[in-house]
Amino acid sequence: MKLIYTHENHFLVYNIQNIVENAHIQTTLKNEYASSAAGDLVPHETWLELWVVADRDYDLAIAAIDTAFKPKxxxxxxxxxxxxxxxxxxxxxxxxxxxxxx
Ligand SMILES: [Zn+2]
Incomplete structure (x- = not known):
């Protein structure tokens, strides 16, 4: 597994997950339920994280994100x-x- 994206704004992370999964790449989320327990943690540690399940998909995932954010x-x-x-x-x-x- 490799981390491909993390952000304090969960909606952005979900958006990226959609983009990556539309490229037929399997992903998983970490810290999905961490925000409610944020109390004593450093904020960054509770950021929602998007990971690719298969390391070999990493480059494809990054490329899919790049393509999605490039001006059309x-x-x-x-x-x-x-x-x-x-x-x-x-x-x-x-x-x-x-x-x-x-
Ligand atoms: Zn030429």
């Missing part, structure tokens, strides 16, 4: 080097490997 640029971009149009998902030109200048 649906237009293809045109490579400044070779003028090739590239899909927005590509960070490098598929033809000449030039980095997307954004």
């Amino acid at each position: 640029t649906q237009l293809p971009w045109v490579c400044p080097e070779c003028s090739e149009p590239n899909e927005p998902a590509f960070e490098l030109c598929w033809q000449c490997q030039t980095e997307w200048p954004h």
Whole structure:
């Protein structure tokens, strides 16, 4: 298991969990019921934590979160080097490997 996200705002964590599970990655929550016992604890210790169950899914989960929070640029971009149009998902030109200048 690997921790992928934690925040004091539980709604944000649930939101991230939805994003990750929509990518067919199994997750589990820790500290889900800790907030009511927060009394003497350091606040950070009661933050809701989102974990991926399988370590191998970690990179996929992070990528899913990144994708969800990226501004939605649906237009293809045109490579400044070779003028090739590239899909927005590509960070490098598929033809000449030039980095997307954004
Ligand atoms: Zn190019």
